[in-house]
Amino acid sequence: MKNILVTGGAGYIGSHICLRLLEHGYCPVVLDNLTNGHRDSVPIEASFVRGDIRDRATLDHIFIDYKPIAVIHLAGLIEAGLSMRTPEDFYNVNVTGSQVLFASMRANECCSIVFSSTAAVYGNCSQQLIDEEQQIRPTNPYGRSKAIVETILQDYSEIYGFKALALRYFNAAGADPNARAGERHTPETHLIPLAFQAAAGITSGMQVFGTDYNTLDGTCIRDYIHVDDLAKAHIDALNFVTNQHQPNFDYINIGTESGASVLQVLELCQQITGKSFEINYQKRRDGDPERLVASAQKAKRLLNWTARFRNLEEIISHAWSFFESQSK
Numbered sequence: 001m002k003n004i005l006v007t008g009g010a011g012y013i014g015s016h017i018c019l020r021l022l023e024h025g026y027c028p029v030v031l032d033n034l035t036n037g038h039r040d041s042v043p044i045e046a047s048f049v050r051g052d053i054r055d056r057a058t059l060d061h062i063f064i065d066y067k068p069i070a071v072i073h074l075a076g077l078i079e080a081g082l083s084m085r086t087p088e089d090f091y092n093v094n095v096t097g098s099q100v101l102f103a104s105m106r107a108n109e110c111c112s113i114v115f116s117s118t119a120a121v122y123g124n125c126s127q128q129l130i131d132e133e134q135q136i137r138p139t140n141p142y143g144r145s146k147a148i149v150e151t152i153l154q155d156y157s158e159i160y161g162f163k164a165l166a167l168r169y170f171n172a173a174g175a176d177p178n179a180r181a182g183e184r185h186t187p188e189t190h191l192i193p194l195a196f197q198a199a200a201g202i203t204s205g206m207q208v209f210g211t212d213y214n215t216l217d218g219t220c221i222r223d224y225i226h227v228d229d230l231a232k233a234h235i236d237a238l239n240f241v242t243n244q245h246q247p248n249f250d251y252i253n254i255g256t257e258s259g260a261s262v263l264q265v266l267e268l269c270q271q272i273t274g275k276s277f278e279i280n281y282q283k284r285r286d287g288d289p290e291r292l293v294a295s296a297q298k299a300k301r302l303l304n305w306t307a308r309f310r311n312l313e314e315i316i317s318h319a320w321s322f323f324e325s326q327s328k
């Protein structure tokens with residue numbers, strides 16, 4: 001079996017990618033420091049190394065012991081809101097950590113990589129469906145840290161021969177349709193799992209950050225992409241980079257092409273859970289872009305990828321099934 005190094009593979013998206021890799025005959029080798037992931041989120045068939053992407057010795061050992069043919073690089077800090085308070089942590093883990101990883105890749109002659117970038121690189125953008133031609137203008141250090149890593153990968157492709165794809169995901173949501181994996185962050189900051197906590201009575205209600213955006217109901221709009229569709233996009237991206245004969249760098253949006261406002265999501269969460277909860281309106285969260293909805297045409301063109309789950313109700317239902325399975 002071909003080994004694939006999956007940094008951050010014990011996290012929300014990484015654990016779903018591991019399931020898909022195994023289904024496609026690859027063997028994931030997960031490197032994760034478990035700051036935000038869980039050992040038991042990694043499928044038992046996968047190899048697991050507890051360690052940090054900033055630790056060069058651990059990385060070199062992995063390349064020598066497992067000889068991965070490619071890297072899927074997810075490890076990093078993920079909260080846009082938090083990055084407005086502690087930007088240094090985001091540059092340290094996301095940028096410095098990536099540089100240590102890329103140096104180890106070079107030294108060990110593994111030059112194919114799929115990188116977790118983000119819609120947050122776009123920032124505020126007037127296009128209804130954001131395509132990759134849009135100039136990037138991140139509004140927070142998290143988005144800027146990802147934009148910097150994209151630039152590094154472009155340089156490493158031109159200078160060191162890397163074959164790299166940056167996938168700019170929009171908002172990951174949902175859970176494995178068979179509830180084998182799902183979102184388990186502590187503390188939770190994402191909209192949908194927070195709404196479940198409110199519905200389950202774990203918290204006293206929901207806060208809505210900003211009601212004065214220029215949108216249909218004044219709240220922010222996001223494109224919620226099913227995590228299993230995201231995982232599938234990584235298999236397509238992996239095949240793309242490993243089949244390239246020449247050095248290459250590109251970036252591709254991964255989204256559904258439809259958006260939902262914060263209030264629409266909360267309404268659906270109340271319907272699906274069958275429980276209502278209090279909603280408190282707050283001022284805007286610093287660094288939040290108003291609207292992020294993908295054009296997914298480049299993913300279709302280059303990877304022949306399109307989202308299978310297009311119904312937000314179904315996406316939220318999968319997440320709720322996983323949430324309920326955890327509370328039993």
Ligand SMILES: NC(=O)c1ccc[n+]([C@@H]2O[C@H](COP(=O)([O-])OP(=O)(O)OC[C@H]3O[C@@H](n4cnc5c(N)ncnc54)[C@H](O)[C@@H]3O)[C@@H](O)[C@H]2O)c1
Pocket residue numbers: 007008009010011012013014031032033034035036037038051052053054073074075076077078093097116117118119168169170171172173
């Ligand atoms: N969740 C989203 O909506 C979303 C959207 C766009 C991009 N992304 C990106 O996708 C990737 C995965 O996101 P996620 O939602 O699964 O987050 P997550 O926090 O669940 O997973 C990240 C994993 O990386 C690990 N990690 C963090 N720092 C590390 C380090 N220094 N060394 C080793 N491991 C480390 C964590 O323990 C965690 O398991 C991230 O790079 C994120 O920026 C996420």
Ligand SMILES: O=c1ccn([C@@H]2O[C@H](COP(=O)(O)OP(=O)(O)O[C@H]3O[C@H](CO)[C@@H](O)[C@H](O)[C@H]3O)[C@@H](O)[C@H]2O)c(=O)[nH]1
Pocket residue numbers: 078079080081117118119120169170171172189190191192194206207208209210220221222262285288292
């Ligand atoms: O309690 C809450 C939590 C969130 N929101 C709003 O809900 C929207 C979505 O927020 P959240 O779920 O925190 O996700 P984002 O900040 O959009 O960021 C996610 O989606 C990005 C891609 O768009 C990824 O890069 C990030 O890693 C991932 O955390 C935003 O408008 C938030 O202001 C609330 O109103 N109340």
